[in-house]
Amino acid sequence: MLRILKKALFTGVKSEALAEAGQQIETVGPELEAVIKKRFRGSLAIRAVDAGSCNGCELEIHATNNCYYDIERYGIHFTASPRFADMLLVTGPVTRNMETALKMTYEAMPKPSLVVAVGDCAANCGVFGKNNYAIAGAVADIIPVDVVIHGCPPDPTDIIRGILTAINRT
């Protein structure tokens, strides 16, 4: 236990200070917090769905939770069920085999709901291509999308910025 405390103490607070300039997340941060406080009563629940990605985007969505970005400090958290999610974060080109599951997840959400398409594949099927027997389409071809975040995969900062953009649209 002592070693855990010591390690935690020496590691210190790694979350990047909101005031620091030059880092994209800082300019996003305070803005995001204010919007979430106002519109979502301090809590935005996100359900992430991989509709067929290569798992690169999942790694970067995971990274938004690490101590540097610490997305939870803005009141954003990932939830296990679409039933109480405010936002759907979708990655990957939508494969034919995931099309139904994605639609069902979207339909299970309370409305109004937000949908953010994360990554080039979610935006336009990326390297896997639209003219592909195994792919049903980009996310917007299957369910209504509010914001698209480009990148292969997008950086965690871009993902957080995309979430903010979606919130501002409501």
Place this chain on the structure above:
Amino acid sequence: MTVNTWFAEKMGNHGIHSTYLEDHHPAHMPCLEIRLIDWSSAAQLARQLEMRFTALWAAEGGEHDEHLRYTYMVFAHPKHRHVMLRTALRANEPAVSSISEHFIAAMRMERVIQEMFDIEVSGIPDPRPWLKHEHWPADAHPLCGDFAADTVMPRCPGEYPFIRAEGSGVYEIPVGPVHAGIIEPGHFRFLAVGEHILNLEERLGYTHKGIEKRLQGQQAEQAIHLASRASGDMTVAFGWAFARAVEAAAGVVIPARASALRAILCERERMANHIGDIGAICNDASFAFMQAQMQRLREDMARLHKQLFGHRLLMDLIKPGGVSVDLNAEQNLLLRQQTSALAIEVESLRSIYADHSGMQERVIGSGPVSLEEAISIGLTGYAGRASGIYVDERVEEAYPPYDRLNVRIPEGRDGDVATRVWVRFEEIAESARLIETLLGDLPDDDICSIWQAPDAGVSGLACIESWRGEIVCWVRFGNQGCIDRCTLHDPSEVNWLGLELAVRHVPVPDFPLNNKSFNCSYSGNDL
């Protein structure tokens, strides 16, 4: 290079005639054509010789004999290396006998050739479709030449017959394809009694993106972007496997500096994923401190990758003929310093992990896979090493630059979650050592050779040790340097079976812990 005739001679002794195919490379991983009737007995012989099965796939004849379909299988021997066997199927009713009774891991690959090529696999224990879900039309066989890549398939009614259990007190838990977390999609069907899992059945294919079909007709320089996205967390290893296969086919030798840089990238990828997964395993046992620390280290790695190579996950840095990035002296020092600092920090965290009784209580003895079971399915990578299979292509094949490095393989025995984690800690330390060695002695030459695609009909095979285990990639070229058939085999295809074995009698709540300790790729399996 001399042709490896070992397996051909062994087959000859058993009355199996084989022909060496000259248009396949490299010669020490020969492609031997055998008669259709000998298919299963060749697999049986491989089993008797204690070879391991690595992959099975099918292909159409290509440029010269487009109406024929072939099946291929690859076996490897620790000393006598890989051998590829090929057989031609009858043109009107393509059928081949199953080798699942000798190598059970072949079965899902046989299910794939059955649905993708319309080849009948006789005697297959489980003939259900695998990647082809119930809503696909029965006559859709996407890898056949007459199936257009952009076919829009109608949605058909159908149901997948899951394994059922009878008896009182047995109940089913269906999970997925959308899981409770930020993970890839797949369906798990648990049969449970009380708290314990009786049987786990995996149902995958949800992320099937038609990668092998889409690779056809692309130039190698373009195709590598797609191949290295077979599984995003193994992007370096997949890129390397693809590059090495096309380089073998084309006879392109890459500069020593390029192979050293590839290995540095690949070992960094190994470290990053092991670090991330150890954190996630601890998180599944509610040890959030370790998760926070490990994710911090992983982020440090990603940031340096962005700074030095322009990509956090190291995508698109390998190309046919070499690599597209170099390191100057200053960058070399930066990478070396961070790698050694990371290794030290991981070691100090490891002692906290090892002394944490709550954590150890969860991992020790959970989800064991015995050596016997591991050999029967051919478990690969860290999961195999945890159970006692010390196979590593970096040692056996010793492709450059590992031929001048002495890679140390951790030797686990118990095959439980704790041992799988132990192996991964060991591998982090070893990868750090390899990176430091490579950076300290980086050969001073080019980072890329001139890439020139080979003639039509020429093929190449490559096996690369990714952080998950052995990747097999085979590429055959067509006209004008276009790829005519490419197959990629993720180690997860085999290791998913390991997870099914591991969780029998494990309490349902310990499933996530076990799942994460294997951390098989869905995307790499489904392609």
